[in-house]
Amino acid sequence: MDELKAVIVQCGNEEYAIPVQSIVSIERLEQVNPIPHLPDFVLGLMNIRGELVPIFDFEKILYHRSAKEHDETRVVVVQTDVLTIGLLVLDAKEIIDIPNDSLTDSALKVYSKTPYFTAVANLEDRMITVVDPEVLAQTLSGMDEIGAYVEAKISEAK
Template sequence: MAEEMKIIVFTLAHEEYGIEVDKVRTIERLMPITRVPKTPDFVKGVINLRGVVIPVIDLRGRFSLPESELGDNSRIIIVAANDLEVGFIVDSANDVIDLMSDAIENPPEVVGGIKAKYLSGVAKIGDNRLLILLNLSEVLNRGEIIQLEQFGE
């Protein structure tokens, strides 16, 4: 039986992506990010959000998408993955939608230049809209999580 899921929709390089609402803590406007040395390029640094230090990742950089200027619509989506809170910089966060689980298909090998391992599926919405769902445990692989946890200490 198909279950209904709530999905936060955001954009990156003109594609729509989704993360399950229960994995999202908050969506914030851009704020000052403190650079941390000796981290991968896509780790932009850390932010202090209400007294909690949170590492911030540029999802464009993570997925090897072309960089773009951050604008008024850019957001930091704070997600909880494996007991760690991490911020994702996205082009915009637009919408919350209800999605039936049976509308989700397995991802093809590459979608929008992103390897399938980072994706949990692709959902068809209506006749001409595709929503790419992220696999958070792969977006933050184990080695990177260990590195990021060290920032928080």
């Protein structure tokens, strides 16, 4: 494969690429039911086409401020081995093909707090950080509790 096809999302002033093969859908933020006693980046559960999806504020994960108050916010629903999750981002802008020869990971290896940043695309007019949703889901605190809570809510609904 010569290119990485990705959805470009915005958090803060930065752009991030999420590989399309991980993405289930892109949604508007609807009613979110809070989940008590979980990290503050977990907004709660949103019902997306009959499925309960935990919504994570990606802006809060990265920059400790919320994306919730912006008009253009979108929920990027991604499938991981751990759980289907929704990432709240400031905007989901476009789908692009990133040439593999523009990707580098050397600068990211030294920073252990963001193992979910797997590469940086150095394009002509912009730099875009590639996010691996699978690694993100594995490294965030509270994932076991969130999964158990979602399973319990699904069981209650039956």
